[in-house]
Amino acid sequence: MPKNLVIVESPAKAKTIEKFLGNDFLVTSCFGHIRDLDKKNNGVDIKNNFEPNYIIPDEKKKVVSDLKKYVKKAEMVWLASDEDREGEAIAWHLKEVLKLKKDKTKRIVFNEITEKAIKKAIENPRDIDENLFEAQQARRILDRLVGFELSPVLWEKVKPSLSAGRVQSVAVRLVVEREREIDSFESESKFRVTAHFLTELENGKLVKAELNTRFSTEKEATEFLEKCKLAEFTIDSVEKKPVKKFPTPPFTTSTLQQEASRKLRFSLVKTMLVAQKLYEAGEITYMRTDSVNLSELAINAAKNEIVEMFGEKYSQPRKYQTKSKNAQEAHEAIRPTYLNKQTISGSSDEKALYELIWKRTMASQMAEAETEKTIVKIKMNNDSNYFLATGEVIIFDGFLKLYIESSDDESDEKEEILPPLKKNQKLFLNEAYAIERYTRPPARYTEATLVKKLEELGIGRPSTYAPTISTIQKRGYVDKEERPGKERKYVHLHLKKNHISKKIETETYGADKGKLFPTDIALLVNDFLTKYFPNILDFTFTAKVEDELDEIANGKVNWANMLKKFYIPFHKNVEETTENSERVSSEKILGFDKNGKQVSVRIAKYGPVVQLKNLQNEKEKPVFASLKKGQKLETITLDEALSLFDLPREVGIFENEKMTVAIGKFGPYIKHQSKFYSIPKNYDPLTITENEAISVIELKRTSDSQKIVKIFAEDENIQILNGRWGVYLKVGKENYKIPKSVEKPENLTFDEVKQIISQPVTKKKK
Secondary structure, eight states, X not given: OOSEEEEESOHHHHHHHHTTXXXXXXXXXXXXXXXXXXXXXGGEEGGGTTEEOEEOOGGXXXXXXXXXXXXXXXXXXXXXXXXXXXXXXXXXXHHHHTTOOGGGEEXXXXXXXXXXXXXXXXXXXXXXXXXXXXXXXXXXXXXXXXXXXXXXXXXXXXXXXXOOOTTHHHHHHHHHHHHHHHHHOOOOEEEEEEXXXXXXXXXXXXXXXXXXXXXXXXXXXXXXXXXXXXXXXXXXXXXXXXXEEOOOOOBOHHHHHHHHHHHHOOOHHHHHHHHHHHHHTTSBSOSOOOOOOOOHHHHHHHHHHHHHHHOGGGBOOOOOOOOOTTOOSOSSOBOBSSTTOOOOSSOHHHHHHHHHHHHHHHHHTBOOEEEEEXXXXXXXXXOSOEEEEEEEEEEEOGGGGTOOOOOSOTTOOOOBOOOXXXXXXXXXXXXXXXXXXXXXXXXXXXXXXXXXXXXXXXXXXXXTHHHHHHHHHHTTSEEEEEEOOEEEEEEEEEEETTEEEEEEEEEEXXXXXXXXXXXXXXXXXXXXXXXXXXXXXXXXXXXXXXXXXXXXXXXXXXXXXXXXXXXXXXXXXXXXXXXXXXOOOOOXXXXXOTTSOEEEEEEETTEEEEEEEOTTOTTSOOEEEEOOTTOOTTTOOHHHHHHGGGOSEEEEEETTEXXXXXXXXXXXXXXXXXXXXXXXXXXXXXXXXXXXXHHHHHHHHHHHHHHEEEEETTEXXXXXXXXXXXXXXXXXXXXXXXXTTOSXXXXXXXXXXXXXXXXXXXXXXX
């Protein structure tokens, strides 16, 4: 056994670090946290100054047992968990559980997993930062108290099995409020006029311009186009101004999540998992940080690389200042460990994220781009309105040679390049368009834009963004999904050769992909919490709690005092709400059908439903129908609700059997010959036709037939199938692996299959 034992958080990190240390060091992993609060009595002794009761979970007992054996044989133990609050807490718990003596324990931290960084850390050990640990402990206890005390209130007053949380409930509130903004938004239409001018009547160069105003009615737009027929167009002014574009700072956790979402379509959780792998393999610096700072070493390395690749004029070393007043999670931005390494080996996801980080880091140290923006004002001789043409020419590309940041605004338009133009120059109208355009509601949040908003409000920290967004989805408050748009008509007027033509065209609007939608239960819970626990859902209050946790980490505030100050009024609020508040009813009465039966909507066990009830005859059982995807309790109309009772409906005959369409627990489906076929998103269960239903069934059958490798005549329940991870054996509802030694599974005999089934199955423990 080597003299030195190094304990890190993950096995992957252990392997990388072990390469850099000599034979005197054994590097092992604790697999993250080894202790957590007991679930009994909240795991907190509130009366005893919030004393936590920590336990070792069953799945960590063997890890702890192995670590104790290593500690006994080691002369020195090095605690090398991550350098943020969670990492400090892991180190503290290791010290307590393993009963480590102070003179035989050293705490080391590093921002990157390189030989130089590891050896520097070994040369500069420190003690465990008690303040940083206490900040993590306070946050953990606070979140436990909020969750454990609020959730039972929701079970009693709203619906069983619900949960609430200090940060998650605020995130849900943001999504709910945005959805209500969209629901209440009234779109207005106006006519946008654009024109194409020529510098010469014959073979002139094109100049595209837009009118400085928009018209409210088709009549006004038509009258303006009539004027254009007779107008003379002259350039009133040409304004040229130099514009410098500066690169964005290197990545923080938040900006990496946003840009990976926009450019690579990664979810927040995926971004962090891939970044974790890159960090543990020694490819990038620590991935949980709100600092934009780069070390002198990194700035110099970037300069050398930029000069070698693009030349001296492209280099512009910069030091960025972190705007966050409480940036404390790490010392540096996320950057490649070695800036002369443009690509890495690994999975396609790892390569893509690494390339993004490399380009962003390098671009931050490159010269600004120089452009010339031209604004041309075009006047008419018979109207006070004027056209504006804008163009941009890149004089020097600078950092744009390597990297352009993406935008969340889908309406971004590229600047045109204008031909040489001068004041008083005459232009000739080639054609003009007046197109009806509708105002758009605020955009729904994506995972990345929700993180951006939380960060702006000062809620959450780098380590909490991804878990928060993941939690609100797992707990059924928010769905990340794709919604088809709706169609609407718009007017398109076209002036060409002194003739105005009119077309009515169709556009799809409101289509959403990868956006966050609140569920009906989220709306109910949000309203209840906002009414009875305004502090918990108040953005300023939640941000203030984060600031207080930072003050604990800086040694300015006592953690128990902070908890006491929060808990006493909070607990009183819980007791008063439990005693005095009414149970929330999700039922909403919409009206009556033609037979006088009451139509209402409410949340049932498996989701929102419409109910048809005969108030005159209590013995008659109510009839229920599930809401379609996209329909909401708050906004569904009486007609929309009544149409749902058209289901189940027969859509036709196929193979001499009826096809019935209905909506079930898992969405709309077709029932045929006692089998069920899910209806794809592009079909509406209320309007799907006989031919469309047949195509859905046939497509599923084709897909299933390609899945089947072999069925045994001796027992049709035994099948060899093609699965996502290869060929496998299915017996009834049980799945069995086919041994790797079997080269051609399709040639297996019935007896050979029975032998595979008879072998004992060893299942891995989670």
